[in-house]
Amino acid sequence: MKPLFVQWGGGNIGRSFIARVFFQSGFRILFIDINQGLVDALNMTRSYTIESVFEEKTTTLVVSDVSAIHASDQEAVNEAIAEAAFLGVSVGRGAWPYIAPSLAQAISYRHARQPDNQLDIILAENIHGCRQFAASLLQPHLSAEVLLDAYVGLAETSIGKMVPIQDPTNPLILRSEPYNDLIVDQKAFHHPLPPSKDIHAVHPIAAYVDRKLFIHNMGHSAAAYLGFALHPDRLTIAEVLKDGSICSQVEEAMKESRDVLLALYPGVFTPSDLDDHIQDLLRRFSNHALGDTVHRVGRDLKRKLRFDDRLLGIIIEAQKLGMHWEGIGRMYVKALSFEAPDAGGTPFLDDVRFLSSLIGLSWREKIRTASSWDESTLSRDLLDVVANKMELLM
Structure with a gap:
């Protein structure tokens, strides 16, 4: 079975960029989101389409082997993050205080079952100092046994992909530019990154x-x-x-x-x-x-x-x-x-x-x-x- 990539936040960047990169690297994709309509649509079709457009050229990619869960289903969130090979988060600064308790609970759940299998989290956010920001929100909610720095790799990113406002009537089709360079913190990961032409590990x-x-x-x-x-x-x-x-x-x-x-x-x-x-x-x-x-x-x-x-x-x-x-x-x-x-x-x-x-x-x-x-x-x-x-x- 293919490894699992979990993407918390199924918005434009989450679906058209982060999940796309890992899908093309051979991963199954599971989304966690608060939009029940999107969750239902993804579970019904098990796929969605990305149209990459530049001037007169359009390239279409179908992202398949997809599933989704609602962010309020803590049991399902725990199981998904326990299984994840990597986790991506793209929810925006304002949502982080709301997801942090749930994410910390899932990290604690994973640690209790797999204490030697660290979790690498790709912080797909345009937030200055995002690692410190995320750590400050997660730390108060982690179980005492979880040492954040030792168990969790919080990888900052530089997100350069441009995605315009989408047609809200069809969440299963996204339009974006054909730019997919995912720039990540070379020093943050506990596990090797998958080979991918789109993933670029840099320092600093x-x-x-x-x-x-x-x-x-x-x-x-x-x-x-x-x-x-x-x-x-x-x-x-x-x-x-x-x-x-x-x-x-x-x-x-x-x-x-x-x-x-x-x-x-x-x-x-x-x-x-x-x-x-x-x-x-x-x-x-x-x-x-x-x-x-x-x-x-x-x-x-x-x-x-x-x-x-x-x-x-x-x-x-x-x-x-x-x-x-x-x-x-x-x-x-x-x-x-x-x-x-x-x-x-x-x-x-x-x-x-x-x-x-x-x-x-x-x-x-x-x-x-x-x-x-x-x-x-x-x-x-x-x-x-x-x-x-x-x-x-x-």
Whole structure:
């Protein structure tokens, strides 16, 4: 019998990316999810379809040998994780406090039956410091016999695959880009990884997590913020990037991040490595067939404008190093008036509330509030420097 890969979280990344990689490496796939409709559909068909699209080309893959259980069925969760060769988790930061007690119980159950068979968990989340974040939530719920570091491999990842908003009426067909590089922490695993052209074990993983956040995520959101400012009628990222001026300004911002990453991680990347990465990303961002919208890429401003996220996070590092960040700063300024609606003309309500909370504030207070600066340990002097420089970019 083929080994079992358990994927906790059957959303877009879980199904179109993580489970796909392990299916193509010879694993059976079992999903754990809270969506009963999805669980029932997967159990009825025992398969689903992934359509990989790039411009005029579509490639179809049927992922078979699939089953699913509801996350509330603790007994089934325990048995699945006890049998798993590997576990993937992709649920998002907000869901982790809810799944952690159940996951810890399942880990304890496995340990009681297989104390010498450690569990490797692929943390397929775009969360900075995800290993420490997950460990802090799991530890209080583990049985006393389980030593977390000794028994559980918490492997951070860099998730670069882009998956647009899907058709909710058919959960068994997903559209995504044909990018499937799963970058994982080389040092985190207790067991050998399966041979796969798509799995890339790297060290230090922090450099690749930062590359994803500060080049990929930053550049993608920059295209949304600048694109909406200049072409509010264009719905997709590919459409706004047809404007050569937007493409050039986004590339300039990405290269500012490149320079900072080279300074932060000497010897990990080369300038040509990161330049090639930037050009590949711009090509992928411009994939018309994907239909990725300005609304999806730019929304959730409260998170994306934080002091530790894609824009301000790299601005702060650049400022500390005395390096240029004006291109990125212009994108942050544009984000403060981002109101792109979805395809039906509906704005993202959380962003409407967020932007309303900034009305009437001084520029410094606007940046302090938008960035959640008070939640950081960063100095007020640094805030003043960053806010003053940004004001000049308006």
